Amino acid sequence: MTVSIEATLRARLGRLIGEELRACEAEIQRELRSSPVALIQDLTEYVALAGGKRLRPILVLLCARLAGGPAARAARLGCVVELLHTATLIHDDVVDRAPLRRGRPSANARWGDDAAVLVGDHLYARCMALLVADGDLAVMQALAGAMVSMTEAEVFQLERKREGQLGEADYLRIIRQKTATFISACCRLGGLVGRLDDDGVEALASFGEHLGIAFQIIDDSLDFDADEARLGKAIGADLREGKRTLPLIATLERARPEERARILRALRPPTAEADGVPAELDVVEAHRLVKVYDGVGYAVRQAAAYAGGATACLDRFPGSEEREVLGLIAEYVVQRDR
């Protein structure tokens, strides 16, 4: 089922925006290769050309096409959002001390935290320079706002983790700010480069926001029951880092008191040393309880509802291949296994 929707989506994307995607990919590679410093080029190519899904540029290109915008500019902006995304991945892995990314050592594991922090900063600066060259204040405002929101949510998430607290409302606030705002900005960019009126642009932005929430819920759910090889990182990594994601929050709400206590032990206690590692047995037991209480099932149902909300935002646009493929992306986001 999953493979089939992925294959279908890939084929339809290829027919619809294959040329734009290749132009965007060429733009990304040109940007990465333009640095005079070898370490910058090596590290950014390693992360940006590691087989990411290119969801964000795809959304820029599809929305731009739906909005009737010029393909060349959409490809340039698609490049910018992918480089911004790459910078966030590089820094996130430093912050999470992640050893792996897409099945290979993370950039920080390979080149050190110092290089990863600096190269991430450099990539952010390059994106800002590219946006200045593009020269559209509305585009800049959308992306600057998304970056403010994203980074604020990341710090808020860290703060809550340290306090050992996170309920469903805070979780939703965090993923909305952290993931959905940026994905929404990508869709907004597509609308802005086209000829849509304000309501049309807002509808695309709203599609992106719903889609982004669904995307992140599934991302967090994959930490509980994906195929490690296919996912490219270790299962249970979020749990070991003390991150409370929706499957776990749902399980905590349904579990008996002694089971709750066991799950809370699996999460790194806020008073422990920074390098205190939870007993592996607690982690295994927490995973078992998430299965028992169907925490992943609950999360996936929530994601499906948000994906449905995303598709509904497209109702105002006349039927088109672009609209259908955007709807297919919303389905894929819920059904994907990596």
Add this chain to the structure above:
Amino acid sequence: MTVSIEATLRARLGRLIGEELRACEAEIQRELRSSPVALIQDLTEYVALAGGKRLRPILVLLCARLAGGPAARAARLGCVVELLHTATLIHDDVVDRAPLRRGRPSANARWGDDAAVLVGDHLYARCMALLVADGDLAVMQALAGAMVSMTEAEVFQLERKREGQLGEADYLRIIRQKTATFISACCRLGGLVGRLDDDGVEALASFGEHLGIAFQIIDDSLDFDADEARLGKAIGADLREGKRTLPLIATLERARPEERARILRALRPPTAEADGVPAELDVVEAHRLVKVYDGVGYAVRQAAAYAGGATACLDRFPGSEEREVLGLIAEYVVQRDR
């Protein structure tokens, strides 16, 4: 002598741009306090309100005044450059694993690398949002260009450190890109908000570039012979981190082969473990050799030449209090002891 020039400068700045500086300071505090996340507010206030010299906003304000620009906008841009500078300090201390900043634990020592990376990113994003709100593409271009150049130089410096190589030409390239470009951008901003023609703006930018080189050379020299309490960090920290700065480069060029070998041993060898600490005796000996060969004296003479070059860039402007105080800053930068 040093105290006297600092006191004179402070008094003249107070008379000339005291009001603008207070407005800028109020803007900085308002920005820092506007975050809904306590960890963001605590960490950024801790670093930004720790008694920094405010060199960058002072340059924006003075140059704006010399250029006849509106004070309120200059104060807002002064706030942006100080927040950008704060973000770079926060990340630099993560990269250098610095335990101290201005005599207190660094932000990373106090809140962890994860918080410092994320809050630094957030501050960058906030600065971009402030610049978008200001809405001037020339201002954005100057700062985006400076950030690209700065971060590129930081990575280049890391690359060279790892290769265990750095001569005077590379050193100058690094400090020009890392420090001088940003200080130059601050002066350019002042020119841009005023009514100067292109040549006038370029003259201010060139003043800033020369000033920035002088500033960084002295910063690096203070690592060899400042008063630790006054400097607010340990003497010799750069050397222990394996950084080759101008006093050391000059000493290496003048020293006898066996002395060179001793200095190179004090620098962390590129093949050593990341946490390999050089024998303290080598560090002490390297410091002694820098004194013997007058490495600091050489560096200070270079800095003085750049400061002189900075002042010469101001010759094209009619005599004014602003011009005099800018010249005094160039003198102060060379003579300062912290």
